[in-house]
Amino acid sequence: MTKTDLTEPATQDNPLLDIKFQIPFDQLKPEHAKPAIDTLLEQTRAALQQLSQAGEGDYAGFTDELDRLTRELDTARSVVSHMDSVMATDEWRAAEEAILPGVTEFYTSLGLDAGLWQALKAYAATPAAQELDPVRARFLKLTMDEFRRGGADLPDDQKARLQQLNTELAQTTNQFSKNVLDSIAAYELYVPAERLAGVPQRVQDATRADAEARGKEGHRLTLHAPTLQPLLVYADDRELRRELWQANTLVGQQPGRDNRPLIRRILQLRRERAELLGYRNFADLVLEDRMAGSGQAALNFERDLEAKTRPAWERENAELEAYYRSRAGADAPALEHWDIPYWAEKQRQEKYDFDEEELRPYFELSSVLSGLFEIVHRVYGITVKEAQAPGWHPDVRYYDIFAEGGEHIASFYTDWFPRDTKRGGAWMNAFVTGGPDIDAQGGQIFSPHLGLMCGNMTPPGKDTPALLSLREVETVFHEFGHLLHHALSRVEVRSLSGTNVAWDFVELPSQLMENWVWQREALDLFARHYQTGERIPDDLFRKMLAARNYRAANLAMRQYSFGLTDLSLHVEYDPGSEQDPVAYARETMQRFHDLPLPENYAMVAQFGHLFADPVGYGAGYYSYKWAEVLDADAFSRFEQEGIFNRDTGREFVDRLLGQGGSADPAVLYRNFMGRDPDPEALLRRSGLLP
Known part of the structure; x- marks a missing residue:
């Protein structure tokens, strides 16, 4: 060798x-x-x-x-x-x-x-x-x-071509992913303290410590979400917000890390693969075995939601413009993209007297996890205990999950904080799929499952523990919903176990878990001030609820923009044409932005959900909204019967969560709800319908 x-x-x-x-x-x-x-x-x-x-x-x-x-x-x-x-x-x-x-x-x-x-x-x-x-x-x-x-x-020559396509797709999408990671890791900006006026103290402390760790003066700013997002929302320095927004826009476009040519090639490879297999387009190929069934059906779903949301979106944009003029003056510069989060947060704080940062002291990560584990104990009867196992980094923790009778059914790792060598976002993965099995003597046993949850949450500060934002708490609950789908599966066939379900069904268990974050009874189990131990004050909780649907139409339209751009590229765009797919995507997204997008806007060049995997969420990003409809509707049963009702929880596990992909997802849903999903449940929950 x-x-x-x-x-x-x-x-x-x-x-x-x-x-x-x-x-x-x-x-x-x-x-x-x-x-x-x-x-x-x-x-x-x-x-x-x-x-x-x-x-x-x-x-x-x-x-x-x-x-x-x-x-x-x-x-x-x-x-x-x-x-x-x-x-x-x-x-x-x-x-x-x-x-x-x-x-x-x-x-x-x-x-x-x-x-x-x-x-x-x-x-x-x-x-x-x-x-x-x-x-x-x-x-x-x-x-x-x-x-x-x-x-x-297929005949042999077409099989050989298919193999070539798949190999090139794997290599090209892997390169796309690397380019995004490298682009984010390569960016840093050092600024003096005075430029961070308005920014939460925890971010100032973290960025100062980051600079000190590198032997530099001032504050080190990066494009990692825990740093970037609060800067865009809170920094009074408009020029700083502009610089960071534009730097983030350029991720995946720099020389040596330019993903724009890769996008056309990925779309070409996917289209050729689909046509070789007898499908009109890539979306029809990948959606055939999903709930939507076809690219056109998914497009119709997104466009129907868009049409119902657009009036509220236009109203929200007009309200923000009026608010901005009332505070900045008639002669103030026109709003730009880097102004929207900043002024929207000011409007929200004034409208609801609510600043999400007020909630952070109540969301210490270890308390959030303890509360999450108590919630699932009450709802599903399982017990989660921290255990010991080798990890890949000092931040890694390891846990065991036990069923009601004490049976070890699963274990999982967590890795919550950002690193320059770690990809962005949050995700759950399965390492080992267990389930019902037979031992050497022919007896029935249960082999435990093994999974992980990763994220890029706000890390501990110099003098504070990891204090999460409300959205980060939702993310922790979301990923644990995926993990439960894996961990509670009782399917004998590994290939149909856990999260091995139709892609537009897989987000139901995860998004359903987020609902408990908004329930007072659930919050009181974990939302305690990290210094005083007090629960969230009633007035702050009321403000949190009142502000929940603030600019809900804008948040929804943002998601539609991703889903419809994805579907349009994989259904309606012709990758064999002269038309630039990046420009095509920008034009598609423009419908969902109240302000003109700059010519160099290329969000798709960093859209890892679509292009960092041969399939991934390609032609499937709509599934987030599809599953939101399911989760909004399914949680209504918990609301009616009790958010900690063990009978309801048991039925959810027995009829849906524990069934994996062992039956058609529409059947599993009907088994739990007794009917088909109500398509307007999500719009009602978001305050977009009466």
């Missing part, structure tokens, strides 16, 4: 090849990645060949073997990808890039494997297949549908 950084360790000492449950992050190195993945690819190909050659006498347990086929490979692959997301050093990036071609080629070829496809079709025609239980029967049907969508019936 040639000795290189990526292939040095012997496979027998490779921690990626011996993942039982807890992941040995303390032993894991970038150079473990490629040897482990290569070994697992070889083992999985051997298992695939054996499965593909199964005759009728070997069909016992065929679906279970198929379900287990890529289990170890999936786990190791997810760990390497995770490390590239949270510790994006040059070495981990190189490790990710080294395994990407082989992994992409394998998963593409798996969906095209002629032997397995023939075995599937042969098995589906047997009496054994006709007698499968409903969950395994669904798994067989969905697998065969996936094979067809993956090109299994």
